[in-house]
Every structure is written in C-alpha cells, then in structure tokens.
Amino acid sequence: MIVSGSRSQTLAAALARELEQPLAAVEYDRFPDGELLASVPDFSAADTDRAVIVASTVSSDAHLEVLQLQDAVREAGVEEVVTVLPYMGYGRQDEAFEAGQPISSRAVARAISTGADRVLTVDPHEEGVCDFFEPTAEAVAAAGRLADPLPADLTDPVFLSPDAGAIELAETVRDAYGEREGEDEGEVDYFEKTRLSGEEVEISPSDTAVEGRDVVVTDDIIATGSTMSEAVAILHERGVDRVFVTCVHPLLTSNAYTKLSRAGVEAIYGTDTIEGPASVVSVAPTLAAALETNY
Template identity: 65%
Template structure:
C-alpha cells in the first residue's frame, strides 16, 4: 500500500497507478500549538511504501510520523521514497561545531524504515548516511521528454560538478553538445558565472541542474546566454524547488521555459518520475 506525504500526493497517485497498488487514506492536521499530525486511519497492510518529499522541516516530521503510524498499524516492511531530500546539500560541516545535517536527518529516517529510495540526491555519497539499504533513481534523462525541437542544441551545466546531468539530458534528447560554466559562489545568494568557451550565439541552449533553489545561479547563466546572443534558453531541473523569487529572476533573465519533474510538485513539473521509481521498487 502506498502512503503519500502531503507534498507528494500527485506523484504517489501516479506511482500507485504504475505499480497497480492501492493508496492509503491519509490525514494531515496541526494542533493549536503548531505541532503536526500525519495519520493513516484504516491502514491494513503488511507492507507500506511512503512517498514524501522533504522540502521543509514540517515535511520531515510528517515523514517520521507516517513511518511510525504504519508500523503502529502493523506494517512489517516499510519502504521510504524521498523524491526530494531536504538538507541534502548540507553534506559536510561548514566549520567546527556545525552539524552534518544530511547525516542527521538520514539517521532519523532510518530508525523506522527498512529501505530508502532517493531521486538524484545532491551527492550519491549521501546514501552512506542512512543505516538501511538505499537505492538511487537517476531521473535526469526524463527532462528531455518535454523539450521542443531544438536548433543546434547546447546542453550546459552551471558548473563542472553537474556536467553528468547535462550529458544525460543530451543523450536522452539524442543530439547536441555539452559544456559547463565556471561558477564562483561569494555567498548564499551571490554567484559569479563565467561564460563557457563554447560558441552559443544563435543556438538553443538548455541549462541543466539537479535543483533550482533560489534561481540565482540559473538566472545569472540565462542572462549571460541571452546577452551573448543565444536563440532560446531553457532550464531543466530534476527538483524545481523555486524558492522565494526564483521564478521572477528567471523570467527577468529571459528564460524561455522551466522544465522540472514532480519530485517537488510545481506548475513546471512537466514530467513524472513515477515510472523510474516504479522500476526500482519492482527490482
């Protein structure tokens, strides 16, 4: 039986359809003091697959409650699918005395589940933070599906560390070059982008990344491309967090379209990761 987190209801429904499995009835509530309550009234199954993106602190508490609730209801085997893992970019201590937050939340999730499935975590090594087996789904190739026909396409990543995503999207699309920008981060919101050496004038460009958070990096890259004569510029991201004014930044920079998956359910979630997750769950 599939159990949806509040922020992953559409994805869980799609996954239930892929697997031919029923959806559990779930209730999400909040007490007067602000504490959350996630419950599965009437749950009656030996196995449970919880699907919950954790883009907020409340979402993590809700996930832990759902895991505990299905155990309390008698589930003998629990699988936790985290389409988007919050805190995944805090995978090391920034300075002495700081936590490794990705490890902290991974250990908490591990206490009441038997298996975890992640979709494009910030680093694959994050899987090592969990105390249970972890499978990683690579959904980057799905981002090519909604792309229109492109003229002399160029697939760019914001930095060298994400070039594999650009290559995956390019391969799925079927043609084009790949390259990356040089990026220097001066603060949490200030990023300096150095143009790629690849000629992009008159070409359609797709900037790819695992996540668009505040949009600062992407908007800088889009502006460099549009100012330099690129034809059309698209952004393709597995996790369209799009926090704060990210959409406005991208629009002002001249973006043609933002394409994302439903790991975080947004209006730009043009493609579902449900089939890719279903393939892993059925192994």
C-alpha cells in the same frame, strides 16, 4: 499500499497507478499548540505486507510527517516499510562547513532510518548522503526524464550544466534527447563557477559559441534562480536563440520563476519530486521500476 506525505500527493497517486497499488487515505492535522499529526486511520496490515511512503522533505514539518507515517504503518503491523524521498531536504549539507556545525543530512538520515527497511531518493545533490542511511539508501537517477518536454525542433543545441562536476547531468539529458529524436545529440558544456564567499557564488557561461543556437541548462536543484538568471542574461548577450531550463528538483523559492523568465528563459521544466508550476514530467515510472527491483 502507497502512503503519501502532504507535499507529494500528485506523485504518490501517479506511483500508485504505475504499480497498480492502492493509495492509502492519509489525514494531515495540526493541534492547537502547532504540533503535527499525520495518520492513516483506515490502514490495515491485513491488506498489504509492504507500505511505501512517498514524501519529499521540503520542510521541517515534512520531515516530521515522514517519521509519523513510518510509525503509523508500523503500528498497524505492516511487515516492510519502504520510504521514498523524491526530494531529500538537507541533502546539500553533507559535511560540517564550519567548526561546530552539524552534518544535517546525516542527522535526518539517521532519524528516517529508524523507521524504514529500505530508502530511495531521487538524484540527490551529493550521492554520498545515501551512505548516512542504515541500510544505505538507493539513489534513483531520473534526470533523463527531463528530455521529455523539450521541443523537437531545438536548433544545434548546447546542453549546459551548472559546473564541471555536474556535466554528467547535462550528458544524460543530451543523450536522452538524442535518443528520442534519433539524431545528433548536441554539444555538452558547463558554466564556470567562482565561489566568492560561503554563501555567494558567481556563475558565467564558458566560451562555447552559442550565437543562433538553442541552449538547455540542466541542473539538479534550482532554489532562488539568482545566479542562473545572471548566466542566462549573458547567454542572450552572446546571441543565443532560445534558452530552456531543466531541473530535477524545481524548488524555485520566492520569485525564482520570475527572475528566470525576466532573464529570457523560454520555459522551465522540472519533475514532480517537488510539486509546483514547473513540475511537467513525472518520475513515477522511474521510481516504480526501482521499487520493483529486488522485491
């Protein structure tokens, strides 16, 4: 039985189809004092021995929904609770950056672990956050799916990652694209990133020649789009042909979509780990394969 959080309903439905599993009826309510209530009124453990909760924790409310849904299916007597976090909120806070700060990803992982027998999350920003869960969460790699919506006619493409540490992400998309097209995969490079302060980062393209070429920028998460839009503008100054932006988790907060479009991005492609206008490819097949492993 697939149980959906309120922010992952499209993905949960797609996953139910992939696994040929029923989709539970879920109700999301709020009391007059603001408290949440996520429930599965018709859920019965007699119908299934496993409940798979699919919920991206894009907000504090979404985190609470996960805890409530875990408790609800456990209360109904289900034998195994599997929690799938397509996007794990607070996953970037994997250490105390200043004295007195919490390790937020550890705090939320501990809370979620209390109600889950197994946890999966898609392409976490820092894979080490999986160790904060008990048992250890499974990181599911879905970046290769980002090659699916790319045009078949890319011209001498360059696949760029946001920094040297994430170059494997660009390589994954490049390899998947090359396999799809059955031709040379293209060049891989990364942006040069300079941290100016605790919150401010400057990012600029490397010295790779881009004139007359198509560039695919690949990232795991795009939030405000500010630094990336600046880098894309520089690519255009260097005579790039088209720029496509791909990301696993398209947060795209506030006016991020507009920033990137104004910078000259041809298209923005993301997955449905976070559901929105850029969510053009689903990670449901990848999650289905992972869920069927060791089951």
